[in-house]
Amino acid sequence: MTDFLLWEMIERMSVAATLAFLLSQFSVFRRMIYRQGNFSEKAAITIVFGIIGILGTYAGIPVSDALANSRVIGVMAAGLIGGPIMGTAAGIIAGGHRYLLGGFTAFSCGISSICEGLLAGLIHRYYHEKLIPWWIALVAGVVGEVMQMIIILLTAHPYDMARNLVDAIGMPMILANSLGVAIFMLIIKTAIYTQEQVGAEQSHKALDIATKTLPYLRHGLDRSSAQATAQIIFNAGSYDAVAITDTEQVLAFVGVESTHHSADTLGLTLATSQVLSRGEMHIAQNAFEIGCSCKNCKLASAIIVPLKRANRVIGTLKLYYTRANAVGHGDRVFASGIAHLFSTQLELTEIDRQAKLVARAELKALYAQINPHFLFNTLNTITSLVRTKPDLARELLLKLGAMFRHTLHKTGRNITLKEELSQVRAYLAIEQARHGEKLVIQEMISQDVEKYLIPTLTIQPLVENAIKHGLQPKENGGCIIISAKEEGPDIVITICDDGVGMDVEGRCPLTVPAPECIGLSNVHERLRGQYGTGYGLSLMSAPGSGTTVTLRIPKRMHDEGEECA
Known part of the structure; x- marks a missing residue:
């Protein structure tokens, strides 16, 4: 029994x-x-x-x-x-x-x-x-x-x-x-x-395509860059057709039915118009939902995602199948990932354009230092994490996009110290993913100082300089300590590292700028230009003894929109 x-x-x-x-x-x-x-x-x-x-x-x-x-x-x-x-x-x-x-x-x-x-x-x-x-x-x-x-x-x-x-x-x-x-x-x-695993594979594919399309999208979204980008995606072999549009016309179409979907023949499909107006991904599982005006169109299903710049829709990416009901979960992961990366790159392009309009040469040089190398290093880091740690890879992608959006929207403005530190933490999260246990971060931040204003992109270049020139040359890495406190009418912020140090007596980067330390001199001159010669940076360092950068600015609580000098 x-x-x-x-x-x-x-x-x-x-x-x-x-x-x-x-x-x-x-x-x-x-x-x-x-x-x-x-x-x-x-x-x-x-x-x-x-x-x-x-x-x-x-x-x-x-x-x-x-x-x-x-x-x-x-x-x-x-x-x-x-x-x-x-x-x-x-x-x-x-x-x-x-x-x-x-x-x-x-x-x-x-x-x-x-x-x-x-x-x-x-x-x-x-x-x-x-x-x-x-x-x-x-x-x-x-x-x-x-x-x-x-x-x-x-x-x-x-x-x-x-x-x-x-x-x-x-x-x-x-x-x-x-x-x-x-x-x-x-x-x-x-x-x-x-x-x-499917999602991780699609994310890895999206990163690979994004890396190949970077040289083209750096010139913005036009017919030339769209055509090259669409061709790269199509060559990956997953889709029967790929298209990219702006808000008014088809910029590029590669694959099946390209003869009647080009910019010179048909306008935007109904599904594309909906994505442009709503700013959300749209999945069409049959020809009727695609809304092509050609009755004999072979395209039977599609996924359409918006391309955005500064949260504004500027175009769409469209991936087509000739089979109905062919769009699956993997396509959603891939399409959303590649669209996010393209949108980030297009925002970087806008940052470059904005940088050219900045009057001060110091800011131009600073952005030129931050953007390209940091972006490519970060993409390489994310690519290496996609298969082993997909959740961390997605988190770093979000931090990367947030960093450059912040740079775009806050350029030349004063923001709260809390916002500046948030940007620094996003940057450090990416750097820690790259360096692992070799990079240790400690914070001693008084909450009372976070409400005061500071010029944007002030602390991050100093932290980047400490990592790049202080800790990276050391085989075992090291530690960075960031502190902020009040001293009378001023705020004092220090970035201290235990790296290789430098000979500041022989050549101080604040008075005789070196090409590799342009971030220090830029920040110093910007602070002196805005607050006066009594403010800015001071530097303590010696070979083999680490470096301490001290930043002093006055307490101010004006509107965030006040522009930096």
């Missing part, structure tokens, strides 16, 4: 395995895995798990006025994925249903379902990884089912019937259900890992 019951329960586990795979395909469920779901999403998933538990009850095998069932799989999965509240709530749903069915173990089974959900939730709380490993789920299932058998023995009456029932169903349920919980979690983890 025991062997027969064990095999019967193992056969019923296929239902739970199928449900696990189906759940893993929904984005709302993946947000639960990454611990990002909101209250309504958690409530909905809890109900789903409660229903899975109820299905486990109905799939049970009658044994001595009770049921050998797989209810625990849904209940414990809810706790392992969502935490104590979700696990307990799913246990109440499934356990409450079991109680209403009656039987001498109704109360025992109801209570044990709640306890097992709570147990799984506590494991989730104290295990900080995104997804519980299968072997922990297996152990949790064993403990949970053993606990259920003990609860039946303690609360079910008469005791002799409870004892006989546990003898009959105890071992089969412990083995089958613990295995079921482990398989449930393993299938979810495998499915989500596969999706993440």
Whole structure:
């Protein structure tokens, strides 16, 4: 009887395995895995798990006025994925249903379902990884089912019937259900890992294409750069056609149906017009949704993403298939990633254009130092992280875009020290990803000084100089300490490193600027020009003893729009 019951329960586990795979395909469920779901999403998933538990009850095998069932799989999965509240709530749903069915173990089974959900939730709380490993789920299932058998023995009456029932169903349920919980979690983890790998591959592809298109997009978005960019994407071999538009016309079209989709033949499709007006990605899974005015067009599905500069839509990137319903999750990852990179590069192009209009030669030289080398180094770093640490790669992409957007919009202005430090931290996050443990950052910032104004791009060049010329020459790297405090009517900011140092007595970069230290002299002259000769930088350094740069500016709390001198 025991062997027969064990095999019967193992056969019923296929239902739970199928449900696990189906759940893993929904984005709302993946947000639960990454611990990002909101209250309504958690409530909905809890109900789903409660229903899975109820299905486990109905799939049970009658044994001595009770049921050998797989209810625990849904209940414990809810706790392992969502935490104590979700696990307990799913246990109440499934356990409450079991109680209403009656039987001498109704109360025992109801209570044990709640306890097992709570147990799984506590494991989730104290295990900080995104997804519980299968072997922990297996152990949790064993403990949970053993606990259920003990609860039946303690609360079910008469005791002799409870004892006989546990003898009959105890071992089969412990083995089958613990295995079921482990398989449930393993299938979810495998499915989500596969999706993440697809996303990582698409991100790597996007970075490779972005690197190849950089020389063209640096000249802005026109017919020449758009044609070269579209051809590079098309040559990657994934799409039947690629197009790039501005807000009024098709700039480039490569691939199938290029004869009637060029700028000289047809205007923008309906789907493209919608993306330009809404500024959001659009997926067309059939020819009607694409909205081409040519009735015999072979293009049957497309994904269209906006290209933006300073949060303003300036064009679109369109990727086409000749098959209907061909756009999948990987296409969304690729299209959004490449559009973000293109938008960032186009913003960099705008930064270059703005820099040419800046009156002061110091600012021109400073931007010329920051943009190209830092961008290419950062792209190389992100490329190396895409496969091993895709989440970190995506985070660095966001920081990179935020940095250059900040540079574009705040050029030549005074901002709060808090904003300037935020920009510096974004820069340091990228540098730490490049250098790893060789770069240690410490901060001693008084919150009272963060409200005062400082010229934009003041601290970041000093930090960059410390890394590039102070720490990089050292084999083991080193530490940078950033501090800010009030001193009477002034703010004093120091950037201290334990790098290789320099001979400031023989040649001080503040008075005799060197080409490799242009950032120091630029910041110094800008501060003196705005606040007077009593302010600016001072430098302490010696070969082998590190460098300390001290920045002194007056306390000011004027409007952020006040322009720098």
